Amino acid sequence: MDEQIRLMRERGERLREAAQSIGITHAAKAAGVPYTTLRDYMNGGEMKFSAISSLARVCGVSLDWLAFGNGTGPGADSPDGTASTTRQIVIPWHDNHEDGLRIGRDWLQSAIPRDLAALCLMTSEGDAMEPTLASGDLVIVDRSVTTVTASALYALESSGTLMIR
Incomplete structure (x- = not known):
């Protein structure tokens, strides 16, 4: 039992390192894991596979490293000699x-197989898009799309007010 506890604590420390590399709050939001759950995982709590795989993806580390410590974690140089931070991007808020x-x-x-430089963040407000989007949901918007087509969501500006429809 002591060995299992040690392994869970080590996994939690790797998760903390990975999440800190992109910001713990950001990691939780991007992976869809409640902040308190992420905190429990980082403190050595038992992790769900779906959560650990999502966290590995958004933190830019391998699932094998996060779960078992195999390979390199965040901050290590990649095979082409560039720092692994180039494997991360910051999506700005639409109003900065x-x-x-x-x-x-x-x-x-x-x-999102698009030009990543054209992306920005918004927060959904109101209940007009429920149940698809709840008020307060984080939304990534592609500003390069300027024509409306069927079956998609759009961020629109009308009279200085941004809306998602």
């Missing part, structure tokens, strides 16, 4: 009121 969301570049590029 905060720093933005730091997220794993590889995961983001696979989830």
